[in-house]
Structures are given as structure tokens and as C-alpha cells.
Amino acid sequence: xxxxxxxxxxxxxxxxxxxxxxxxxxxxxxxxxxxxxxxxxxxxxxxxxxxxxxxxxxxxxxxxxxxxxxxxxxxxxxxxxxxxxxxxxxxxxxxxxxxxxxxxxxxxxxxxxxxxxxxxxxxxxxxxxxxxxxxxxxxxxxxxxxxxxxxxxxxxxxxxxxxxxxxxxxxxxxxxxxxxxxxxxxxxxxxxxxxxxxxxxxxxxxxxxxxxxxxxxxxxxxxxxxxxxxxxxxxxxxxxxxxxxxxxxxxxxxxxxxxxxxxxxxxxxxxxxxxxxxxxxxxxxxxxxxxxxxxxxxxxxxxxxxxxxxxxxxxxxxxxxxxxxxxxxxxxxxxxxxxxxxxxxxxxxxxxxxxxxxxxxxxxxxxxxxxxxxxxxxxxxxxxxxxxxxxxxxxxxxxxxxxxxxxxxxxxxxxxxxxxxxxxxxxxxxxxxxxxxxxxxxxxxxxxxxxxxxxxxxxxxxxxxxxxxxxxxxxx
Numbered sequence: 001x002x003x004x005x006x007x008x009x010x011x012x013x014x015x016x017x018x019x020x021x022x023x024x025x026x027x028x029x030x031x032x033x034x035x036x037x038x039x040x041x042x043x044x045x046x047x048x049x050x051x052x053x054x055x056x057x058x059x060x061x062x063x064x065x066x067x068x069x070x071x072x073x074x075x076x077x078x079x080x081x082x083x084x085x086x087x088x089x090x091x092x093x094x095x096x097x098x099x100x101x102x103x104x105x106x107x108x109x110x111x112x113x114x115x116x117x118x119x120x121x122x123x124x125x126x127x128x129x130x131x132x133x134x135x136x137x138x139x140x141x142x143x144x145x146x147x148x149x150x151x152x153x154x155x156x157x158x159x160x161x162x163x164x165x166x167x168x169x170x171x172x173x174x175x176x177x178x179x180x181x182x183x184x185x186x187x188x189x190x191x192x193x194x195x196x197x198x199x200x201x202x203x204x205x206x207x208x209x210x211x212x213x214x215x216x217x218x219x220x221x222x223x224x225x226x227x228x229x230x231x232x233x234x235x236x237x238x239x240x241x242x243x244x245x246x247x248x249x250x251x252x253x254x255x256x257x258x259x260x261x262x263x264x265x266x267x268x269x270x271x272x273x274x275x276x277x278x279x280x281x282x283x284x285x286x287x288x289x290x291x292x293x294x295x296x297x298x299x300x301x302x303x304x305x306x307x308x309x310x311x312x313x314x315x316x317x318x319x320x321x322x323x324x325x326x327x328x329x330x331x332x333x334x335x336x337x338x339x340x341x342x343x344x345x346x347x348x349x350x351x352x353x354x355x356x357x358x359x360x361x362x363x364x365x366x367x368x369x370x371x372x373x374x375x376x377x378x379x380x381x382x383x384x385x386x387x388x389x390x391x392x393x394x395x396x397x398x399x400x401x402x403x404x405x406x407x408x409x410x411x412x413x414x415x416x417x418x419x420x421x422x423x424x425x426x427x428x429x430x431x432x433x434x435x436x437x438x439x440x441x442x443x444x445x446x447x448x449x450x451x452x453x454x455x456x457x458x459x460x461x462x463x464x465x466x467x468x469x470x471x472x473x474x475x476x
Contacts, residue, residue, distance in 0.1 A: 033417050034098040036061035036121075038086045038112050041069030042226060043126060044103030047153065048073060050410040051101055051124070057414055060096060063089045066226070067204035084206050086112050090119060097121060099417050103153070107214040107235045110135035111473065117142045122149035124413045127245040128237050129427065129434040131214075134470035136438070137458060140431035151413040151423040152430035154249050156367050158409040160398050165364045165371045166254040167389045170290055173373060173382065174357030178292040180251045182299050182353040183306035184243035184366075190231040190274025195220045213473035231274050238275030239301040240440050243351060245433065247366050248299075249425075251353050252433050255295065256288045259435050264450045265443035276447075278302030281440040292358075299440065306348070311356050314363070315378050316346045368400050442468045 033056055037048050040062050052059050063083040064070040074082055083089035086108075090097070100116035102109055102125040110130040113123045117139075129152050130136045143150045156162050169177065198218035201207045207219050214234045222228065230236035251257075260283040267276035283297040300306035349365035360375035373380040390396065399405050409425070416423045442465055443451050452461035460466050 031418065032056045032058055033414050034058045034060045034096065035101055036063070036089060036093065036097045036099070037073070037101045037103065038063045038089070039103035039105075039108075039126075040064045040073035041066055043153075044069070045073065046406075047101055047103040047124070047126065047410070048076075050155075050407040051414065052077065053407050054411050054414045056418060061089050061093055065206040065209040085209055087115065090115055090121075094119070099124070099149075099413075102126060105210075105229045105235050106237050106241060107131045107229075108212045110139060111213045113139060114142060117146055117148055117150075120146060120148070122413075122417050123427075124151045124153060124410065125427075125430075126153040127430075127434070128152075128241040128437055129430045130438075131235075131237065132470045133435050133438050133442075133458065136431040136434045140427050143427040149413065149416045149423060150427040150430075151409070151416070152425045152427065152434075153409070154246055154425055154430075155406055155409040156246055157249055157253070157425045158412060159367065159405050160395060161364070161368060161370055162250045163393075164386065164389065164395060164398075165250050165362065167393060167395075168362060168371060168382070168385065169251075169254040169355060171385070171389065173359075173385060174355060174362050175359035176292050177255060177290060177355050177357045178295060179311060179356040180255075180295065180297045180353060181306060181309065181311055181356070182244070182247045182251065182297070183348075184239055184247060184301050184351045185303055185305045186239050186243050186351075187277050187302050188230040188236065188239040188242050188275065189277035189279070189302065190228075191268060191271070191277045192274070194273050195223050208476055211474070212476055214471075215474060216476070233273060233275060236275070237438065238279070238441055238444075240275075240279065240281070240299065240437050243366075244299060244301070244437050244440070247351060247353055248433060248437065250364060251297075251355060252436070253429070254355075255290045257285050257291075257295070257432075257436075258288075259432055259455045260285045260297070260439060260453060261294075261455075262450050262452055263439045263443040265440060265447060267444050267447045269447055270445045275441065276302075276444055278305070279440070279444060280307060281443060283436065283440070311361065312348060312354055313377075314346060314348065315374060368402070368405075370398060 035051055035057055037044065037059065040048050041064055051057055059077040059080050061081045061083065062070060062073045062077060063086045065084055070082055074080065081093065099122040102112045102123060104112060106128060109125050113125045116123050129139060199221045201219045205225060208216060210225055224235065230242055262284040264282045266280040267278060279301050281299040285295040285297060287293045287295060306312060351366040353364045355362040360373055363372045363374065373382045412421065413423055415421050439453055445468060446465060451465050454461065
């Protein structure tokens with residue numbers, strides 16, 4: 001379909017978003033970055049906002065399969081060209097684009113990013129990097145071959161507390177780490193039956209383009225678009241692929257881990273459609289400079305996570321109910337106020353990670369809270385260590401403002417594209433982290449079984465699991 005036919009038949013045109021003649025001109029090359037955005041709804045809208053907040057960015061193209069998302073983004077960037085199909089956008093604009101931002105559902109991350117990189121474009125891609133392990137390895141290889149600037153969208157990677165925790169662990173504050181616990185009570189799983197029947201496709205949605213290279217099921221309202229896709233195996237990566245990437249990132253980075261040797265997922269039997277609503281995934285990693293000879297990593301997700309474990313008992317936890325009651329009673333009487341610095345002292349944060357080392361434990365809440373050291377059942381003051389590391393590495397004071405912290409990871413990508421610095425989560429790193437995450441989702445197909453992973457051949461010892469490492473791309 002040519003451009004005229006594409007625009008004539010588009011729902012966007014029907015909703016009244018027009019392309020002015022001035023938008024068809026090329027943007028001259030200068031010391032600025034011309035960005036094209038694939039996916040501009042929900043998280044894509046946040047990505048667009050953060051990237052465009054950089055003073056040296058010109059947003060030149062917007063692409064989304066949902067005309068309502070596209071219309072809202074276009075109102076903010078009326079000078080940008082608009083598209084439904086990222087393939088058409090990349091083919092038509094070519095040299096008018098300097099970098100591509102991919103903020104689609106997981107199943108489109110690799111197809112869109114690979115096409116952009118084949119054209120020599122730097123790519124910022126939301127997490128998890130890919131939907132399949134084979135795609136992660138292909139993305140890493142192509143980025144290296146082309147010598148491209150790349151960044152995965154794990155914004156907290158550039159936040160103060162996570163950088164601090166990395167420095168603390170690598171300084172040896174709890175000695176060699178032998179176990180990591182990480183958890184999120186979020187539920188991006190689905191234990192119910194497959195939906196039946198079919199609903200009319202909304203006027204504004206290009207359903208075939210949304211499905212893309214993945215299977216195209218009958219459209220069902222509230223099942224796939226705009227948000228439930230995370231729970232479904234053909235399109236998302238479950239809670240591991242959503243919150244797991246964020247919460248894994250700091251321990252994975254701090255301990256300089258590679259991919260695991262074994263993976264076991266305790267969950268309900270595979271239903272072939274949705275990810276389990278509860279997962280307990282145990283990884284065993286080869287040792288590194290910062291770990292024991294091997295590292296055990298346990299991930300818990302779903303409502304009620306994490307499971308009880310001695311490593312997760314906090315100082316005073318057994319008596320926290322009495323302490324809270326006493327504080328509340330005293331506060332009511334006007335005698336004391338519960339110190340906000342202590343308010344969460346006796347409870348695990350809803351989401352977070354616990355490093356367990358030979359010299360103690362380090363608790364890292366998610367997010368925007370300082371790490372806390374625990375030794376022999378008591379909190380240990382590490383303010384001097386924090387101050388020393390902050391001064392040595394130029395961290396400054398802790399920042400508790402997402403509006404100012406959030407854009408940093410994006411701006412790092414823009415600056416790297418303009419030759420000013422490097423990215424801290426390039427595809428070389430992101431592909432390994434994503435591979436680790438995806439191996440956990442594959443293990444969910446074989447609950448209770450230990451899978452053995454060969455990093456050199458990129459295959460499981462258990463042949464039955466290898467078919468889930470990749471998938472056939474549908475022509476669309």
C-alpha cells in the first residue's frame with residue numbers, strides 16, 4: 001500500500017488528525033537528535049514525554065496502532081509525521097530519523113528494533129528487551145555489528161538508590177554474596193480459561209498491526225489491548241518481564257552476573273495461554289568476583305509474595321504488631337509521633353531485593369529508599385559508608401523526586417547518540433538480563449522441574465524446553 005492509500009484508509013484521518021504540507025519537509029542535520037516513536041500510548045506516552053524533554057530532541061515521527069493514542073501524542077507534537085505501521089514509517093522517513101524509541105507491547109520489541117537497527121538507527125527499547133531468548137541474542141549481535149548506541153528502558157537503573165546499592169555491594173559491605181531474594185506481589189498472570197467468542201474491533205484500533213508478528217486471535221474487549229497482554233504468553237512476559245526486570249537489575253548489575261546455569265519454577269501447570277499468577281523461580285548462577293563460588297537467586301511474584309524465609313526476617317519483625325500498636329496508642333494520646341524514617345523498619349517493602357552475604361544482609365526496597373544493612377538481626381548504621389561512596393562517585397544527596405529522576409535514563413541515551421557519554425544499559429547488558437528473565441518464564445512451562453541452560457550453545461539440556469526459545473513470525 002502506498003502512502004496516499006495508507007493515509008486515506010486510516011482511522012486516524014477519520015478522527016481528524018491532518019498532515020499539514022509543512023510536515024512533509026526534511027529536518028536538517030545538526031547537533032540535535034530527530035526521534036521516531038513506535039508506541040505512544042500508556043508507557044509509550046511516558047517515554048515520549050521523557051525523551052522529548054531533552055533540549056536537543058526533535059520529535060519527527062509518531063507511530064501507534066491505536067488512533068486515539070496517536071491523536072493524543074500528535075496534539076503534543078503537531079510537527080511530527082504520523083503512522084500506524086512502523087514498517088511504513090521507517091521506509092518512508094529513512095534519513096529523516098536519527099534514533100528510534102520502541103515502546104510497544106513485548107512481542108513487537110524485537111521486530112521493530114531489529115528493523116530500525118538494520119537501517120543503522122540507534123534504539124531505545126522498553127523492557128524486557130525481547131519476547132524470546134533468540135531475539136535477545138540477535139538484538140545484541142546486530143547492535144554490536146552496527147556499532148549502535150542502544151539503551152533498554154529500565155529507568156531506575158539511573159536512580160540514586162540503585163547506583164548506591166551497586167557501589168555498596170561492590171565495596172564488600174556484606175562480603176561475598178551467596179543468595180539473592182527478589183519479589184513483587186503484582187499479578188501479571190492469568191489462571192483462567194481462554195476467552196471464547198469475538199467482539200467488534202474498535203474503530204480506532206488496527207488489530208492486525210497490533211498482533212504483528214505474533215498470532216492474531218479473535219478480538220476480545222478487555223483481553224489484549226490496551227493492557228492485559230502482559231499476562232498472555234503470545235504477547236507479554238508476565239510479572240517477571242514487567243517488575244522482575246526492574247528489581248533484578250541492581251543485584252544483577254552489582255554482582256556482575258551472566259546467565260544462569262539452572263532454573264526451576266514452582267507454579268501451577270502450564271495452560272498454554274496465560275502466565276501463572278504465582279511464581280517462585282530459583283536460579284543458580286556461576287560465581288563472580290562479588291559472589292561465592294555460585295549464587296542462588298529466588299524470585300517470588302503474585303499476591304502475597306514473597307514467601308516466608310529466614311533471610312527475609314527483619315529486626316523486630318516478630319514484635320512489629322505490638323510496636324505499631326504502642327506507637328499508635330501513644331500518638332493518639334498526643335505524646336509521640338511515629339518517625340517516618342522508622343515507619344517501614346519492621347515490614348518488608350512491598351517490592352524489593354535482599355542480598356545475603358558472608359558479613360550480613362543488604363535490603364534494597366523498590367523504589368526510592370536507601371539500602372539498609374542488617375547484621376545478626378540488627379540494623380547497622382552505614383551512613384559513613386554511604387557518604388564516602390557518594391562523595392567518591394559524585395552521587396550527591398539522595399533525590400526523592402521521580403519527575404526529576406525519571407528522565408535521566410532517557411537523556412543518557414540522547415546524549416550518547418549526540419556523542420556525549422555512554423549508555424549504562426546497552427543491549428549488550430540488557431540482552432543477558434532479559435535472557436535470564438525469559439528463562440524463568442520458560443521454566444514455568446515445566447513446573448517443579450530443574451532446567452539446565454548452556455550459555456555457549458544457547459540451548460537447554462532438556463530438549464523439550466528448547467522450542468520455547470523462539471517463535472515463528474506471522475506475516476502481517
